[in-house]
Amino acid sequence: MEIIEISGRGVIPGIVEGEALVCPESITGWGGIDPETGIIKEYDNINKGQSIKGKILVLSGSKGSNGWSCYFGAARVAGAAPKGWLFSQIDSSSGVASAVMNIPTIVDFEKDQDPCYLIKNGDWIQMDGGTGKVKIRKSE
Amino acid sequence: MQLSDYEKRILDGSEGRLKQIAMENIVRYAEILGAQELCEVTKATVFCGAHNYLSVCKSDDIHEVFSKMNLAVDEIVPFDQTYDNCYIQSCVAPCDQYEFQPFGQTKEFFNKNSQFLEQAKKAGVNIAGTCSPYLTGWLPIKGEHFVTTESGVTVTANSIWGAMGNSDGIEAAFWSSICGRTPKWGNHIEENRVGTHFIEVKASVDSLLEWNLLGKAVGVKMPAGGIPVITGDFFNVNFNKLRSFCTMLAISSNCEMCHIVGITPEARTVEDAFKGKTIPEALVIDDQCLESAYESVCDRGVGEVDFVSLGCPHFDIDQIRRVAAYIKGKKVHPNVHFMLWTVYPIKCMADENGYTKIIEDAGGFIYTSTCPGSIGDVFLKKYKAFVFDSLKKAGSVKSETDGSVYFGDVYRCVDSAIRGKWEESDRWK
Numbered sequence: 001m002e003i004i005e006i007s008g009r010g011v012i013p014g015i016v017e018g019e020a021l022v023c024p025e026s027i028t029g030w031g032g033i034d035p036e037t038g039i040i041k042e043y044d045n046i047n048k049g050q051s052i053k054g055k056i057l058v059l060s061g062s063k064g065s066n067g068w069s070c071y072f073g074a075a076r077v078a079g080a081a082p083k084g085w086l087f088s089q090i091d092s093s094s095g096v097a098s099a100v101m102n103i104p105t106i107v108d109f110e111k112d113q114d115p116c117y118l119i120k121n122g123d124w125i126q127m128d129g130g131t132g133k134v135k136i137r138k139s140e
Numbered sequence: 141m142q143l144s145d146y147e148k149r150i151l152d153g154s155e156g157r158l159k160q161i162a163m164e165n166i167v168r169y170a171e172i173l174g175a176q177e178l179c180e181v182t183k184a185t186v187f188c189g190a191h192n193y194l195s196v197c198k199s200d201d202i203h204e205v206f207s208k209m210n211l212a213v214d215e216i217v218p219f220d221q222t223y224d225n226c227y228i229q230s231c232v233a234p235c236d237q238y239e240f241q242p243f244g245q246t247k248e249f250f251n252k253n254s255q256f257l258e259q260a261k262k263a264g265v266n267i268a269g270t271c272s273p274y275l276t277g278w279l280p281i282k283g284e285h286f287v288t289t290e291s292g293v294t295v296t297a298n299s300i301w302g303a304m305g306n307s308d309g310i311e312a313a314f315w316s317s318i319c320g321r322t323p324k325w326g327n328h329i330e331e332n333r334v335g336t337h338f339i340e341v342k343a344s345v346d347s348l349l350e351w352n353l354l355g356k357a358v359g360v361k362m363p364a365g366g367i368p369v370i371t372g373d374f375f376n377v378n379f380n381k382l383r384s385f386c387t388m389l390a391i392s393s394n395c396e397m398c399h400i401v402g403i404t405p406e407a408r409t410v411e412d413a414f415k416g417k418t419i420p421e422a423l424v425i426d427d428q429c430l431e432s433a434y435e436s437v438c439d440r441g442v443g444e445v446d447f448v449s450l451g452c453p454h455f456d457i458d459q460i461r462r463v464a465a466y467i468k469g470k471k472v473h474p475n476v477h478f479m480l481w482t483v484y485p486i487k488c489m490a491d492e493n494g495y496t497k498i499i500e501d502a503g504g505f506i507y508t509s510t511c512p513g514s515i516g517d518v519f520l521k522k523y524k525a526f527v528f529d530s531l532k533k534a535g536s537v538k539s540e541t542d543g544s545v546y547f548g549d550v551y552r553c554v555d556s557a558i559r560g561k562w563e564e565s566d567r568w569k
Binding site for chain 1: 174289323325
């Protein structure tokens with residue numbers, strides 16, 4: 001089974017592993033997820049109907065309103081947060097969401113190590129938010 | 141990270157647990173971004189009220205809800221102070237300032253919302269209840285650092301006034317209001333405010349509706365982190381057109397600022413906007429781009445309507461005056477709920493000037509402190525066909541209901557309210 005290792009800037013420490021859910025077009029924050037269940041409800045999201053709960057969530061960055069962070073924060077309170085997350089490039093809204101969630105977080109990957117392209121849904125991810133290292137076990 | 145003596149003092153808890161948590165969160169946020177230092181925030185808008193997403197926190201204790209949701213901590217810390225050198229206003233709430241029955245809300249919910257607002261007042265927040273904080277004097281000047289919970293205001297304040305702010309988020313706006321600091325990163329740093337994309341507008345853009353369309357047409361062409369530099373043969377430009385443009389640009393992209401050559405202060409010329417960098421090849425916006433933006437939201441055909449809403453962003457007093465003058469002596473169709481949205485001090489001016497009476501005599505209403513989208517499904521579900529003078533509101537309601545949604549010029553919206561029907565002639569062009 002193929003294993004790929006990449007690294008970014010580790011910004012919130014912690015070692016976690018889990019199944020990847022990858023949204024290269026991000027998720028619209030305000031109303032994009034149901035915070036009670038973590039299910040993505042954005043009408044044109046490629047992962048509509050899947051839940052972020054317990055996953056390693058892989059996002060390009062944030063998208064849409066200044067309320068981007070608060071639906072993820074609400075998922076944290078409801079117990080529907082991901083285990084950890086990776087952002088191709090950090091921006092201010094995803095920065096706030098990361099500070100709120102306080103789960104292992106790695107950001108700012110080099111272009112040739114972009115997790116949104118190298119990781120597919122269902123891949124098994126081990127991530128270390130302290131060192132910024134990510135190990136990807138491909139599902140196929 | 142470099143911290144000042146004040147910031148260290150807040151962090152060590154000398155000024156209480158609330159400020160300490162706010163500063164801890166801001167420092168964590170700054171480290172995540174990779175910021176080297178913080179900067180002082182002197183203008184802030186915050187998202188107060190019993191907003192729908194807060195209901196995941198199953199508690200009737202407003203302090204517990206505030207702590208868990210906005211401070212992101214499990215201990216209970218009352219929101220009872222803010223940073224003294226910051227002018228803080230509340231953004232829209234999920235309730236009108238005075239009424240709940242027209243929207244199908246309960247008295248209990250209205251009271252709960254008021255409880256949140258009362259607590260915010262005690263902390264030092266001016267309750268304004270608006271997405272358009274400048275209508276009540278919240279005007280950050282060039283170089284002033286601000287935070288806001290309204291994406292359209294982020295773009296407006298960065299672009300039109302040259303103030304400095306990022307999108308941040310609802311929680312971070314509270315943290316900054318409490319401790320008076322935000323990470324010095326992104327748009328807070330002069331060098332990051334240079335244009336990245338060159339947009340040449342060849343479409344004919346004049347009316348408020350067309351500036352709405354231009355905002356979307358530019359927004360859909362912009363990648364994350366882009367700052368468009370826009371040129372065109374613009375005339376009759378005014379602040380209302382620009383703020384509608386900025387609002388649409390914000391929600392159809394990740395843009396936090398733009399330059400409009402000859403109009404915005406950091407773009408006296410194209411070269412000025414790019415600050416000596418090579419000017420990239422222009423992306424052209426033509427009439428076709430505006431038409432696509434219009435067709436993407438306004439339903440085709442004609443039909444009866446029962447909901448006509450004006451004022452997103454909130455109307456200023458002169459916009460209300462113009463609607464009153466147009467509708468004077470006419471009658472809204474009995475099946476139609478016709479409404480204008482503004483901030484309550486402007487409603488008071490409309491009362492004094494006689495505009496409210498004219499609109500009410502015609503069968504319409506002026507509401508304040510919220511909007512149809514912020515109230516949500518409890519209100520919208522009662523209606524079948526919607527008319528808006530705002531592309532933002534038309535788009536957001538389109539995602540939330542199965543009803544027909546039409547978008548048009550403000551006077552055509554009024555015509556449809558009187559007729560109780562959207563006609564082909566109400567469409568743009």
